[in-house]
Amino acid sequence: MSTATGTPGAPYTKKDFESDQDVRWCPGCGDYAILSVVQKLMPDLGIARENIVFVSGIGCSSRFPYYMNTYGFHTIHGRAPAIATGLKLARPELKVFVVTGDGDGLSIGGNHLLHVLRRNVDVTILLFNNRIYGLTKGQYSPTSELGKVTKSTPAGSADRPVSPCAFAVTAGASLVARTVDRNVAHMEAILRRASGHRGAAFVEILQNCNVYNDKAWNVLYDRESKTLHELRLEHGKPLTFGPADDRRGLTLDGLRPRVVKVGEVPESALWRHDEGDAAAAFLLSQMWAPECPVPIGTLLARQGEATYEDLIIDQEQRAVSDRGPGDIAKLLLSGDTWKIG
Amino acid sequence: MSQGQAGVVAAKPRRSLTRAVIRFAGDSGDGMQVTGEQFTTETAWAGNDLSTLPNFPAEIRAPAGTLFGVSSFQIQFGSQRVYTPGDQLDALVAMNPAALKVHLGDLKPGGILIVNTAAFDTRNLEKAGYATNPLEEPTLGDRYRLHQVDISGLTKKALEDLPLDAKEKERCKNFFALGLVSWIYTRPLEPTLGSIQKRFAKNMTYVEANTRVLKAGHAFAETAEMFGEHYGVEAAEMPSGTYRSMTGNRALAWGLLAAAERTSLPIVFGAYPITPASDILHELALHKRFRVRTFQAEDEIAAVTSAIGAAFGGAVGVTASSGPGVALKGEAIGLAVTSELPLVVFDIQRGGPSTGLPTKTEQADLMQALYGRNSEAPVVVLAPATPGDCFFIAYEAVRIAIKYMVPVIVLSDGYLANGAEPWLIPDVASLPDMEVRFRTDPVGFKAYLRDPATLARPWVRPGTPGLEHRIGGIEKQDVTGNISYDPENHDHMVRTRAEKVRRVAQEIPPTTINGAATGDVLVVGWGGTYGAITAAVADAQADGRAVSSVHVRHLSPLPPDLGHVLRQFRRVLVPEINSGQLVRVLRAEYLVDAVGFNRVRGLPLASQEIYDTIIQLLEEKR
Numbered sequence: 001m002s003t004a005t006g007t008p009g010a011p012y013t014k015k016d017f018e019s020d021q022d023v024r025w026c027p028g029c030g031d032y033a034i035l036s037v038v039q040k041l042m043p044d045l046g047i048a049r050e051n052i053v054f055v056s057g058i059g060c061s062s063r064f065p066y067y068m069n070t071y072g073f074h075t076i077h078g079r080a081p082a083i084a085t086g087l088k089l090a091r092p093e094l095k096v097f098v099v100t101g102d103g104d105g106l107s108i109g110g111n112h113l114l115h116v117l118r119r120n121v122d123v124t125i126l127l128f129n130n131r132i133y134g135l136t137k138g139q140y141s142p143t144s145e146l147g148k149v150t151k152s153t154p155a156g157s158a159d160r161p162v163s164p165c166a167f168a169v170t171a172g173a174s175l176v177a178r179t180v181d182r183n184v185a186h187m188e189a190i191l192r193r194a195s196g197h198r199g200a201a202f203v204e205i206l207q208n209c210n211v212y213n214d215k216a217w218n219v220l221y222d223r224e225s226k227t228l229h230e231l232r233l234e235h236g237k238p239l240t241f242g243p244a245d246d247r248r249g250l251t252l253d254g255l256r257p258r259v260v261k262v263g264e265v266p267e268s269a270l271w272r273h274d275e276g277d278a279a280a281a282f283l284l285s286q287m288w289a290p291e292c293p294v295p296i297g298t299l300l301a302r303q304g305e306a307t308y309e310d311l312i313i314d315q316e317q318r319a320v321s322d323r324g325p326g327d328i329a330k331l332l333l334s335g336d337t338w339k340i341g
Numbered sequence: 342m343s344q345g346q347a348g349v350v351a352a353k354p355r356r357s358l359t360r361a362v363i364r365f366a367g368d369s370g371d372g373m374q375v376t377g378e379q380f381t382t383e384t385a386w387a388g389n390d391l392s393t394l395p396n397f398p399a400e401i402r403a404p405a406g407t408l409f410g411v412s413s414f415q416i417q418f419g420s421q422r423v424y425t426p427g428d429q430l431d432a433l434v435a436m437n438p439a440a441l442k443v444h445l446g447d448l449k450p451g452g453i454l455i456v457n458t459a460a461f462d463t464r465n466l467e468k469a470g471y472a473t474n475p476l477e478e479p480t481l482g483d484r485y486r487l488h489q490v491d492i493s494g495l496t497k498k499a500l501e502d503l504p505l506d507a508k509e510k511e512r513c514k515n516f517f518a519l520g521l522v523s524w525i526y527t528r529p530l531e532p533t534l535g536s537i538q539k540r541f542a543k544n545m546t547y548v549e550a551n552t553r554v555l556k557a558g559h560a561f562a563e564t565a566e567m568f569g570e571h572y573g574v575e576a577a578e579m580p581s582g583t584y585r586s587m588t589g590n591r592a593l594a595w596g597l598l599a600a601a602e603r604t605s606l607p608i609v610f611g612a613y614p615i616t617p618a619s620d621i622l623h624e625l626a627l628h629k630r631f632r633v634r635t636f637q638a639e640d641e642i643a644a645v646t647s648a649i650g651a652a653f654g655g656a657v658g659v660t661a662s663s664g665p666g667v668a669l670k671g672e673a674i675g676l677a678v679t680s681e682l683p684l685v686v687f688d689i690q691r692g693g694p695s696t697g698l699p700t701k702t703e704q705a706d707l708m709q710a711l712y713g714r715n716s717e718a719p720v721v722v723l724a725p726a727t728p729g730d731c732f733f734i735a736y737e738a739v740r741i742a743i744k745y746m747v748p749v750i751v752l753s754d755g756y757l758a759n760g761a762e763p764w765l766i767p768d769v770a771s772l773p774d775m776e777v778r779f780r781t782d783p784v785g786f787k788a789y790l791r792d793p794a795t796l797a798r799p800w801v802r803p804g805t806p807g808l809e810h811r812i813g814g815i816e817k818q819d820v821t822g823n824i825s826y827d828p829e830n831h832d833h834m835v836r837t838r839a840e841k842v843r844r845v846a847q848e849i850p851p852t853t854i855n856g857a858a859t860g861d862v863l864v865v866g867w868g869g870t871y872g873a874i875t876a877a878v879a880d881a882q883a884d885g886r887a888v889s890s891v892h893v894r895h896l897s898p899l900p901p902d903l904g905h906v907l908r909q910f911r912r913v914l915v916p917e918i919n920s921g922q923l924v925r926v927l928r929a930e931y932l933v934d935a936v937g938f939n940r941v942r943g944l945p946l947a948s949q950e951i952y953d954t955i956i957q958l959l960e961e962k963r
Contacts, residue, residue: 019811021823050806055650058814066811066824071803073653074813075646076676082611082643086650086658087803089609089634094654094803115639312634319629326631328599329769333583336532337766338386341581 012043019069025060030181030207031128035067037188038126042070045095045195052095055084057109060135060209061101061128078109081116084123085308092309097195098125102143103133106162110142117171117200119308124194124201127164128181132213150212164204165285169278169300174199176281176300180220181207186232186296193298199307219289220296229289233297238270241293248293257283257292275301354570360419361526361574362427365518366444367436367457369403369412372515377414378761379519379536383528384418385586385763388576391418392872394426394945395759399616399699406460406468411443420575424872424879426760428947432525434518436460436492438469454485455521457514459493488568490561492517499557500550513554520558527573530559580765587764589728589757590617593687594624596735597659598631603736603775604743607632609651610659611644616699617755618661618689641669645686649673652682653812655779655802657739661687664706665695667750668713674748675718678838680812681789681798683742683749687735690754690868692943701943702755704868705919710750711897711926717835719842721749722897726871728757729764733772734894740775741845746797752896754918756869756945783807788822796841798822846898852906856882856889862958863910864890865935867923870916870946877951888955893923904931912958914938916951 017039025031042052052070056062058077065072071094075083080098088096098116105113105127116123132150133139139152143164147156168176175197179190187205194201206217219225231241231250240262242248247262249270257271274280281300288294363380367373374395384391394415403410417427432453435441437460448454461476481487496514497507516533523530533555541547562568601608610633612622626635634651638644641662648658662670667688677684690706692698706713710722721741725734731753738749780786780799788810789798801808810822818825819834855878862881866874871892881888891906893899907913907927913935915924921937928935938954940946 021811048806050809051804053803054811065813068811070809072809072811072813073650073680074811074815075649076672076814079642079646079673082638082646083650083653085643086609086611086636086647086652087654088650089636089647090607090651090654090656090658091803111639112643115643312636316629316632316634320632323630326598326602326628328595328602328631331595331598331628332585332766332769335585336382336385337583337585338388339581339583340388340576340579 012049014040014043016049017042017069019067021066023067024063026211028210029060030130030209031061031064033181033184034126034128034187034205034207035064037184037191039068041188041192041195044192047095051093052097053087054097054099055080055087056099057104058135059101059104059133061099061207062104064099078104078107079112080104081109081112081123081125085116085119085121088121088123088309089312092122092313096123098123100125100127102127102129102131102141102164106142106164106167113167114171117168117173117202120172120174120199120305122198122200122307122309124197125203126191127202127204128207129164129204130207130209130213131161131216132209134209134212138212163285165299166282168202168204169281169285172200173202173300174302174305175201175298176285177202177298178204178206178296180217180296181205182221183296190297197301199302199305219294225289229294231293231295233273233284233295233299235273235275235298238267238272240270250293255283257287259292275299278302355527356570356572358572358574359421360417360423361431361572362415362417362429363432363434363522363526364413364415364430364444364447365434365522366411366413366440367515368405368439369398369400369410370405371412371436372512373412373414373436376515376519377416379533380522380528381416381586381761382532382536383523383530384416385584386529386532387527387574389418389420389574390423390577390579391416391761391763392423392426393761394756397700406437406439406465408439408443408469411440413440413444418574420577422577422579424876425945425948428949432522434522436515436518438465438471438475441475442469442471448485450484452485453488453525454481455488455490455518457492457518458489459491490521495557495561496554499553503546503550505546505550510550513550516551516555517558517561520555520560521562524559524562525568525571527571530555579763582765584763584765586761587729587732588759588761589725589731589753590620590689590759591624592729592731592764593661593735593751593753594621594628596732597625597657597739598628598633599732599769599772600657600736600739600775601631601633603772604657604739604777606655606657606777607634608657608659609634609636609648610661611636611638611647612661613638613641613644613666615641615663615666617691617758618663618666618687620758621661621687621689641666642673645670645673645684649677649680649682649684652677652684653680653803655800657685657743658683659685659687659739661689663689663691663699664693664709667706667709671714674720674750675714675716676814677748678714678718678720679814679816681746681838683746683800685735685738685742686748686750688750688752689758690752692941698943700755702869702945703918703941703943704752704754704870705922705941706752707867707896707919707922707926710752717839719839720897721745721747721842721845722752723749724752724868724894724896725757726868726892726894728760728762730894731757732767736772740773741848743775743777743800744797745795745841745845746800747841747845752868754869779805780808781805787820788812789817789820795844796837843898845895846901849895849898849900852891852900852902854889854891854906857887858889858906859909860887860889861910862886862888862912862914862955863907864888864914864916864951864955865893865907865923865927866890866916867893867896870918873946873948873951874916876948877955880948880952881955886955886959888959896923899930907931907933907935912936914954914958916946916954918946
């Protein structure tokens with residue numbers, strides 16, 4: 001365990017956030033890139049290392065805290081959002097990250113994920129979505145596509161997948177974003193933004209499991225497919241995608257997105273991305289190739305909403321300022337009492 | 342007694358009793374719980390010792406008039422120590438036929454029976470399963486001192502000129518019954534009058550109505566020919582001091598507040614609503630000034646894990662539930678065991694399994710508390726003996742959890758939770774010291790470096806520079822806390838976690854023996870059966886029998902001297918409201934031939950049946 005902290009206030013480097021534990025993910029796992037990016041952006045948060053906590057559940061992604069030289073808690077399957085909520089109630093001033101996966105966050109822990117988002121607890125949630133159970137060696141997950149053939153579904157899965165971003169938008173997260181493990185620059189920008197957000201921030205990271213579900217995200221890995229389908233979201237900008245010589249754009253026909261050729265319609269007719277619009281964010285979360293482009297970036301960002309712990313601590317402070325701090329001796333004597341002897 | 346009508350009424354004879362057992366019974370919408378609580382307050386004012394047993398259906402508004410919709414409140418009070426709500430009734434108030442049918446069997450022959458005649462109509466009789474009106478048969482009047490009172494009619498009459506509708510007037514009738522019984526037992530009305538003022542402060546018509554009806558019931562009893570005499574119960578001889586009425590759930594909550602104040606730490610209390618534990622959440626939510634942060638979680642698992650997250654953050658993490666909820670928390674309690682974080686879990690036991698009897702009491706979660714988790718997951722288990730004892734147990738639970746970095750389960754039960762007793766208010770300064778020592782020194786820090794006396798690992802608040810570390814549910818190497826799959830280390834850690842719990846034995850005072858330290862029968866109890874056992878043993882001792890009792894408040898670890906105490910008696914009897922759980926532990930732990938007395942009816946044990954069992958055991962040996 002490294003205890004070298006350097007001078008308080010001295011600028012951190014990436015190295016300050018690397019723990020002394022051997023990283024035990026499979027060679028080639030997408031988690032390595034995510035870990036590296038997170039370690040790299042930590043110094044820029046302007047938060048003292050001791051005030052950062054990583055909380056996780058169970059699964060490959062949930063080993064993450066062991067590799068961060070911050071405070072960390074590797075807990076039980078699915079419960080990291082609830083652990084983090086308790087932690088924030090106790091210590092609202094801490095910067096808390098929750099690292100989870102598609103199984104941990106959307107199957108066994110789906111209920112907790114819903115509630116941490118709707119309460120707007122001030123946590124940054126990173127959901128590594130590889131569409132498979134890796135640690136238990138290859139069963140289909142709640143984000144696996146219908147008909148997925150795995151060890152537990154030799155004839156193909158009969159469950160329809162959940163969209164993590166659609167779930168987060170409708171649950172009430174105040175920031176919802178998507179990025180890709182193989183796009184390091186994009187991932188860094190998105191994670192930086194999410195980390196700085198106050199409130200429940202949810203980032204779906206499309207992540208490769210090269211052992212059990214290799215290239216599940218090939219739509220954004222393969223150079224040609226990526227050029228065709230990747231839609232970069234930028235607030236206030238029209239939604240356009242595709243190769244430079246054949247740009248496409250999106251318009252809205254009522255609540256239905258339509259793909260059009262850029263230039264065939266006036267620019268004012270294109271759908272402009274508005275991060276404050278949850279209904280639009282939901283539409284974006286439903287889009288996928290080949291019918292639609294695949295949006296990456298910030299789908300939704302609502303600023304300035306009170307966090308859960310803000311409201312709770314505010315109630316506490318008002319109680320103290322109105323009536324003074326609690327006094328147990330006085331409380332015991334309050335109400336009906338009587339003397340004997 | 343007031344002679345308001347200028348001596349029109351001659352004072353009626355007043356007889357002195359040493360104790361009385363009364364039960365108010367009616368529909369769940371009839372206000373029997375409020376009536377009982379008010380009668381309890383009046384009785385506490387009168388200086389009696391007392392014990393109560395609220396008993397209500399799980400349905401919020403069960404269909405009116407049905408047998409399963411009957412709600413009751415029982416109280417025993419006396420001029421001597423009162424240990425239980427009583428077995429058989431001296432007086433029963435039955436507000437409708439269903440209440441009469443359900444409860445009449447518990448009334449002593451010759452006991453006072455007051456019925457609300459207005460409710461004995463064809464429909465209600467039918468719903469209660471009476472083919473004919475029992476009031477019209479001579480047997481009731483022959484067996485009991487039957488008083489037929491048109492409580493509804495008299496209530497309506499008293500409120501004739503008030504601007505209330507018929508329903509609102511009918512709702513006041515419970516206070517007529519209260520006034521009536523208060524006169525019979527010479528209870529002061531002042532506390533109830535005061536509480537009416539407070540309760541209905543926003544509606545003066547309600548204040549007037551309830552006051553009138555209470556006084557009308559009182560005056561009716563004084564005036565009506567049918568009540569030939571009334572009874573006084575002299576004040577009990579109790580230790581001097583200031584008293585208040587205390588229920589177990591409130592006492593648990595206030596014990597936490599005392600711990601919060603003493604430690605200067607915030608408490609994060611995670612809970613999911615469940616009967617009969619929810620009142621702890623309600624009570625704590627009122628006391629934000631103590632820095633208690635109540636969190637109504639999305640489920641039982643989130644309730645306990647939020648508490649664990651808070652403990653990781655350096656706050657006191659507490660969760661409360663009943664048996665079904667504690668079952669759901671099992672895995673998370675295991676996480677607290679292995680991450681060696683302080684955690685307090687209140688289990689307010691109720692009838693089970695599954696949903697079972699949500700509003701009834703039981704003591705059948707002992708094995709769950711001791712062993713109900715995967716693998717080797719030892720925790721500390723405590724159990725309060727009385728409602729007031731819950732205060733000290735809650736405080737003790739926090740103290741042990743913090744000192745040993747260990748989960749502590751407190752086993753209360755539905756009877757303790759809702760039952761009230763007069764409680765001698767303790768001097769807060771006399772509570773044991775509770776020291777919180779967060780590790781702040783980075784030099785030589787290791788996450789699992791243990792205190793040699795307690796084996797506790799250091800408690801570190803995130804935010805402490807230089808102590809950044811990671812813990813989790815995977816097995817750890819001792820001292821460093823690094824992940825370890827080493828077989829010998831795992832064996833060592835299993836033993837260490839057990840030894841840490843065993844060391845809590847050094848906190849347990851010598852066992853208090855009620856009676857001589859040697860003899861024929863030792864009755865061993867735990868939890869809410871304290872009153873019934875103590876009363877039974879007192880009776881046996883009064884007969885000159887060599888019988889003693891001990892009440893175990895520390896169930897894991899057990900008191901270090903308990904084995905020695907058990908061996909000083911020829912027989913050991915363990916009464917429990919389960920199929921024999923502590924008795925099994927004692928037999929395994931100490932190789933004593935202890936026998937159980939077990940009834941699992943959702944009700945407290947009756948002291949009479951415990952007494953009878955003691956006598957049987959004594960006879961067997963002769």
